[in-house]
Amino acid sequence: MTSNALIETTVHGGIHQLRMNRPPVNALDPALCTALTAVLQDAFAQGARGIVLAGGAKVFSAGLDVPYLLSLGEDRTALMQAWEAFFQTARTLATSPVPVAAAMAGHAPAGGCVLALCCDFRILAEGPFRIGLNETQVGLVAPEGIQALLARVVGPHRAERLLVAGHMPEAAQALSIGLVDELAAAEEVENRARIWLDALLQLPQEPMLETRGIARRDVIAALAPERIDLDRFVAAWTRPDTQAGLRAMLARIGK
Amino acid sequence: MTSNALIETTVHGGIHQLRMNRPPVNALDPALCTALTAVLQDAFAQGARGIVLAGGAKVFSAGLDVPYLLSLGEDRTALMQAWEAFFQTARTLATSPVPVAAAMAGHAPAGGCVLALCCDFRILAEGPFRIGLNETQVGLVAPEGIQALLARVVGPHRAERLLVAGHMPEAAQALSIGLVDELAAAEEVENRARIWLDALLQLPQEPMLETRGIARRDVIAALAPERIDLDRFVAAWTRPDTQAGLRAMLARIGK
Amino acid sequence: MTSNALIETTVHGGIHQLRMNRPPVNALDPALCTALTAVLQDAFAQGARGIVLAGGAKVFSAGLDVPYLLSLGEDRTALMQAWEAFFQTARTLATSPVPVAAAMAGHAPAGGCVLALCCDFRILAEGPFRIGLNETQVGLVAPEGIQALLARVVGPHRAERLLVAGHMPEAAQALSIGLVDELAAAEEVENRARIWLDALLQLPQEPMLETRGIARRDVIAALAPERIDLDRFVAAWTRPDTQAGLRAMLARIGK
Numbered sequence: 001m002t003s004n005a006l007i008e009t010t011v012h013g014g015i016h017q018l019r020m021n022r023p024p025v026n027a028l029d030p031a032l033c034t035a036l037t038a039v040l041q042d043a044f045a046q047g048a049r050g051i052v053l054a055g056g057a058k059v060f061s062a063g064l065d066v067p068y069l070l071s072l073g074e075d076r077t078a079l080m081q082a083w084e085a086f087f088q089t090a091r092t093l094a095t096s097p098v099p100v101a102a103a104m105a106g107h108a109p110a111g112g113c114v115l116a117l118c119c120d121f122r123i124l125a126e127g128p129f130r131i132g133l134n135e136t137q138v139g140l141v142a143p144e145g146i147q148a149l150l151a152r153v154v155g156p157h158r159a160e161r162l163l164v165a166g167h168m169p170e171a172a173q174a175l176s177i178g179l180v181d182e183l184a185a186a187e188e189v190e191n192r193a194r195i196w197l198d199a200l201l202q203l204p205q206e207p208m209l210e211t212r213g214i215a216r217r218d219v220i221a222a223l224a225p226e227r228i229d230l231d232r233f234v235a236a237w238t239r240p241d242t243q244a245g246l247r248a249m250l251a252r253i254g255k
Numbered sequence: 256m257t258s259n260a261l262i263e264t265t266v267h268g269g270i271h272q273l274r275m276n277r278p279p280v281n282a283l284d285p286a287l288c289t290a291l292t293a294v295l296q297d298a299f300a301q302g303a304r305g306i307v308l309a310g311g312a313k314v315f316s317a318g319l320d321v322p323y324l325l326s327l328g329e330d331r332t333a334l335m336q337a338w339e340a341f342f343q344t345a346r347t348l349a350t351s352p353v354p355v356a357a358a359m360a361g362h363a364p365a366g367g368c369v370l371a372l373c374c375d376f377r378i379l380a381e382g383p384f385r386i387g388l389n390e391t392q393v394g395l396v397a398p399e400g401i402q403a404l405l406a407r408v409v410g411p412h413r414a415e416r417l418l419v420a421g422h423m424p425e426a427a428q429a430l431s432i433g434l435v436d437e438l439a440a441a442e443e444v445e446n447r448a449r450i451w452l453d454a455l456l457q458l459p460q461e462p463m464l465e466t467r468g469i470a471r472r473d474v475i476a477a478l479a480p481e482r483i484d485l486d487r488f489v490a491a492w493t494r495p496d497t498q499a500g501l502r503a504m505l506a507r508i509g510k
Numbered sequence: 511m512t513s514n515a516l517i518e519t520t521v522h523g524g525i526h527q528l529r530m531n532r533p534p535v536n537a538l539d540p541a542l543c544t545a546l547t548a549v550l551q552d553a554f555a556q557g558a559r560g561i562v563l564a565g566g567a568k569v570f571s572a573g574l575d576v577p578y579l580l581s582l583g584e585d586r587t588a589l590m591q592a593w594e595a596f597f598q599t600a601r602t603l604a605t606s607p608v609p610v611a612a613a614m615a616g617h618a619p620a621g622g623c624v625l626a627l628c629c630d631f632r633i634l635a636e637g638p639f640r641i642g643l644n645e646t647q648v649g650l651v652a653p654e655g656i657q658a659l660l661a662r663v664v665g666p667h668r669a670e671r672l673l674v675a676g677h678m679p680e681a682a683q684a685l686s687i688g689l690v691d692e693l694a695a696a697e698e699v700e701n702r703a704r705i706w707l708d709a710l711l712q713l714p715q716e717p718m719l720e721t722r723g724i725a726r727r728d729v730i731a732a733l734a735p736e737r738i739d740l741d742r743f744v745a746a747w748t749r750p751d752t753q754a755g756l757r758a759m760l761a762r763i764g765k
Contacts, residue, residue: 099674121671139459141466153667157408157433160470161376164354164463165455178667200675204649204755207746208674211651215670236462245459394714396721412663412688415725416631419609419718420710491717500714 006035014049015197017190026055027065028111033085040092049205050197051100053093053119054190055112060102063110066138066246069237079234086111087228093118094219099200099212101193105186109134109168117149118219120212122179123193124171125186131179132168139245141236145227152218153178261290269304270452272445281310282320283366288340295347304460305452306355308348308374309445310367315357318365321393321501324492334489341366342483348373349474354455354467356448360441364389364423372404373474375467377434378448379426380441386434387423394500396491400482407473408433516545524559525707527700536565537575538621543595550602559715560707561610563603563629564700565622570612573620576648576756579747589744596621597738603628604729609710609722611703615696619644619678627659628729630722632689633703634681635696641689642678649755651746655737662728663688 008019018039020026043051055061064086072078093100093115102108102116104124108131116122116131124131133150135142142150142163151159154177161167174180184192200208221227236242263274273294275281298306310316319341327333348355348370357363357371359379363386371377371386379386388405390397397405397418406414409432416422429435439447455463476482491497518529528549530536553561565571574596582588603610603625612618612626614634618641626632626641634641643660645652652660652673661669664687671677684690694702710718731737746752 120674136458136463136466139462141462141469144469144472147466147470153665155408155410155433155665156470156473160467161436163470164375164467166458166463178665181671203646203676204751206749206751207649207651207755208646208676210746211646211657212670212674214651214654215657215666215673217654218666236465239461241459241461245462391713391718391721394717396717396724399724399727402721402725410663410665410688411725411728415722416691418725419630419722421713421718491720494716496714496716500717 004035004039006032007039009039009043011048012194014047014201015052015194016043016046016048016050017052017054017194018043019054020056020061023056025059025062026112027062027068028086028089028115029065029068030082030085032065033089037085037089037092040089040096044097048098049201050098051096052103052190052193052197053100053115054103054105054193055108056106057186058106059112060104060106060108061112061115062107063112063114066250070243070246070250074238076234079237080230083230083234087223087230090114090118091220091223094216094223097209099197101196103189103193104129104131104180105189107131113168114146114149116180117146117153118223120216121181121193121196123182123184123189123196124174124180125189126171126183127186129171130168131171131174132166133163134166134168136164137166137245138249139239139242141233143228143233145222145224148222148227149219150179152222259290259294261287262294264294264298266303267449269302269456270307270449271298271301271303271305272307272309272449273298274309275311275316278311280314280317281367282317282323283341283344284320284323285337285340287320288344292340292344292347295344295351299352303353304456305353306351307358307445307448307452308355308370309358309360309448310363311361312441313361314367315359315361315363316367316370317362318367318369321505325498325501325505329493331489334492335485338485338489342478342485345369345373346475346478349471349478352464354452356451358444358448359384359386359435360444362386365393368423369401369404371435372401372408373478375471376436376448376451378437378439378444378451379429379435380444381426381438382441384426385423386426386429387421388418389421389423391419392421392500393504394494394497396488398483398488400477400479403477403482404474405434407477514545514549516542517549519549519553521558522704524557524711525562525704526553526556526558526560527562527564527704528553529564530566530571533566535569535572536622537572537578538596538599539575539578540592540595542575543599547595547599547602550599550606554607558608559711560608561606562613562700562703562707563610563625564613564615564703565618566616567696568616569622570614570616570618571622571625572617573622573624576760580753580756580760584748586744589747590740593740593744597733597740600624600628601730601733604726604733607719609707611706613699613703614639614641614690615699617641620648623678624656624659626690627656627663628733630726631691631703631706633692633694633699633706634684634690635699636681636693637696639681640678641681641684642676643673644676644678646674647676647755648759649749649752651743653738653743655732655734658732658737659729660689662732
């Protein structure tokens with residue numbers, strides 16, 4: 001087992017289990033994003049045959065670190081760096097040469113959901129846990145490429161409805177619409193992820209990986225820079241209604 | 256409340272409720288299409304924040320006015336004008352700058368279904384009401400762009416099956432396959448549409464509308480002239496088997 | 511009734527019922543593929559209004575004839591000819607000018623499933639029969655175009671999951687995810703296919719066929735040579751792990 005301050009890594013028979021560990025809610029600041037990207041690249045370099053991406057006990061990841069981003073004010077360079085770090089992590093997951101299972105023991109809103117959508121397989125804790133892209137609720141706009149990742153799993157019209165409303169379904173509904181692939185008891189999600197990976201590791205590896213590569217071309221394509229349009233996203237960040245929405249959200253959750 | 260002869264308009268807190276009122280079945284002749292387009296554009300100009308599109312008590316709209324179209328014989332200019340008026344209405348709905356809910360208290364065949372597919376959200380009366388694209392049943396061919404609107408909500412293979420057979424599902428099946436988003440008692444569909452819009456109006460408006468704009472690009476793209484190919488459609492209209500199919504349909508429904 | 515050694519043909523009122531008859535499992539060697547292509551082209555030339563494609567009692571078709579292909583060793587020309595013959599049959603089904611129903615009284619793995627995916631409608635025997643693309647299980651990679659045919663009916667994410675795992679669902683699950691359109695008792699699948707075709711034959715034929723042509727453009731497009739990439743497929747065939755996977759599969763099924 002190797003570790004760094006922010007990502008706990010455990011290796012079982014070729015499967016690298018990575019657990020984000022930035023309490024209390026794995027808010028995705030540049031440090032956490034950069035650490036996760038680095039640990040993923042290390043795992044690939046070490047010949048990992050599969051990856052489990054896990055998070056906290058009640059919250060997989062709450063998404064981008066909004067208090068941190070608000071603290072940057074209108075420092076466009078720092079804002080761009082923070083968002084670049086996040087999308088670098090998303091692209092590292094999407095382009096993983098081996099299968100990645102998201103093992104979500106709790107909520108996965110916004111950026112937490114985006115990371116899950118970049119994985120091959122999503123397991124969510126059963127119960128009152130929510131997953132989804134609630135950007136409109138806090139005054140943000142999910143870029144076209146991120147909308148495409150959601151549409152790929154739930155269909156274009158249902159994605160439109162979820163995105164426009166900023167609705168995050170609970171686990172049971174998330175399963176029924178295909179936003180997650182499996183539900184499990186919270187304490188079992190990581191085990192289930194390993195079991196799912198183990199089954200793939202029984203297959204002839206080269207053909208399995210090549211089949212996966214063909215099937216996932218559109219996942220990688222969705223994250224192309226022109227489909228994320230970070231300039232526009234960061235420009236929108238400083239709009240008054242966006243800032244108001246973000247501050248209202250923080251007030252609601254007691255920050 | 257403003258009105259014109261063919262569209263009743265009621266305004267509640269920014270929501271413009273438009274009810275087609277051309278008895279008995281809101282057959283879409285050029286007068287009704289032109290009136291609906293004009294009332295929609297007025298609503299946008301007046302700063303409407305959302306639109307409810309409603310129709311009759313048993314029939315939302317029966318689609319194009321076939322007796323009128325047959326009365327035009329082979330007058331290609333008049334036929335083109337009638338179809339252009341209809342597609343102008345469809346495009347006005349699809350490109351609405353604010354959300355549009357179709358509140359269907361009754362059947363929505365053919366052109367009635369097309370208008371509903373151009374809206375953001377579809378509520379249909381529960382019960383033996385049908386919605387769908389039954390063009391093949393009467394000797395017509397739904398253009399590629401219209402087929403794409405259906406495929407967007409029910410998937411490409413299910414759209415193919417419905418389109419080729421000209422099958423119009425009843426309300427319960429329409430809901431289960433995603434052709435409509437919600438069922439309600441017939442007398443409640445307009446209320447439910449306002450409630451759905453009210454929820455969107457609580458959100459930060461600019462981000463909600465921008466998210467919606469991205470999610471609905473393919474709806475607008477489907478209605479591009481080259482994907483409707485009206486020349487071909489109108490040329491096909493005068494084919495003997497099409498005319499026979501249309502006259503047989505009118506005989507069945509007692510016209 | 512006309513016949514050839516490998517395909518039994520029965521004609522009922524414009525419907526040509528073709529039954530593959532290469533015991534024990536309708537393995538798709540060049541002789542069977544060539545015969546099926548020829549019989550289909552004859553049926554079209556004779557003015558068939560619909561096609562039923564049937565196979566064996568327990569196995570619709572087991573897919574490509576792997577023992578035959580292995581017997582070719584590294585004879586690239588012969589391997590290319592065998593695969594070309596198969597894709598020629600697939601394209602003949604996909605480009606059929608009239609509707610084609612797959613009537614599957616039994617299993618449809620791999621190439622058997624591909625032929626079914628090229629048809630308009632799929633009826634599978636209820637019970638423990640499986641259908642799907644299990645290529646990864648035996649060391650092969652389904653080309654992008656074939657993956658697209660599966661994604662068209664079950665959606666891109668579910669297709670990815672089935673393809674990467676090489677999972678073949680049983681009949682009930684195949685129906686629930688849209689991989690087949692209808693289940694019937696094994697002895698009824700051919701009757702049900704005729705009943706389905708009969709309903710389409712009641713419609714105005716030219717508009718029905720034109721609607722079908724528009725709806726199925728993407729099926730034909732998926733089989734374009736550059737999306738099958740036979741050179742790459744045949745090059746992969748002789749890889750050691752592919753050959754090992756194929757030989758292990760034959761050992762399991764007792765060949």
